Amino acid sequence: MIDALRLMAWLSPGYPVGAYAYSHGLEGAVESGAVADETSLATWLADVLELGSGRNDLILVAQAHGAARTGDVRALAAVNDLALALAPSRELHLETSQQGLSFLEATRVAWPVPALAGLAEALPGPVAYPVAVGLAAGAHGMTLEPVLAAFGLAFLQNLVSAALRCAPIGQSAGTRVIAALTPRVVALAATVPDLTLDDLGSATLSLDLGSCRHETQYSRIFRS
Template identity: 70%
Template structure:
């Protein structure tokens, strides 16, 4: 097996639904959008996800992954800690803060346990509290010397696939429709990943205010199955 193939399998494992980060428990505001009537089927799900990817948290996450990867590759623990503080501060609600910090902490702990390397162990010793998920993924990938391009693309696809999975459980969307949504969004994910390669931290920003407000309302939503 070539080194590139081994790296790809490692990355697939990290971002698979079976990795112990609890991604299945979060909908990133999608459940609130279903409750509000913003997502009612395939077309509205595709539009909602497109906005979240292009104008919301996925774009920000990809920029954070790229910067965490660079900091880890240069063993800049202080820069990584500052980046993590920024990433956590970007969460607009309690639930979305929990979503990123719980998954980030779980990801880092699981990866240190299963795929330890000296660089990752050193960085993990500096990140002892809450860890934002994109920072954890970027830092682990950088510590292992993974190429950043595939990491960004895989992260983006995993993000969309997890939310489509949430839609299958909370919205009137079937598996065939969900697959079409993933296929329709994939070309845009490639563009977002490419743009994140050269984006600076000043490029971070979000315009998905309805999602943010929905995440506040979800905290007291009467019937719900997700933690966000």
């Protein structure tokens, strides 16, 4: 029970990682017209979840979790380096690195354990957000599967929250989208423990290119 409550706190909108400032390319998709209503939002989110950074992030969470559980500092550093290198634009690199570092700082203060402190010190530079979450969960001895499902759902919820602010999407529609995609989060999370870093890959080129265009977008409210 305590692990479930800890996960809810770590991945809640109120956790001080600055997630509210990022849309992960969604604002650019709204500007281009790719996301204009409930149906197109659900399609865009499903693609990002299953074919893009959603799936990749879950793999990175799992790999960081495993490295933390065994205390393998070199493996953890290698996963983090790869996670940062996978960011396809400056804005998405900022999104993951800023949230990752903020997550580690907040968690080390509020939920300190020796393993977390030692592993965090082994990553002195930028830290990718999924790596930070996997590291903390592993250091706290959490079971992997619930961590993956919770991380995937939080990923969707944050993007739906962004959609409510930048797209013609109401709260009821956003809730329906989350409900519709939750089973797909669970199904995806169930496949991840058997995957490795060799299974990383993305096919969301529209998001990647849109993120680059967002850097010079005339009107915007998000940092990505």
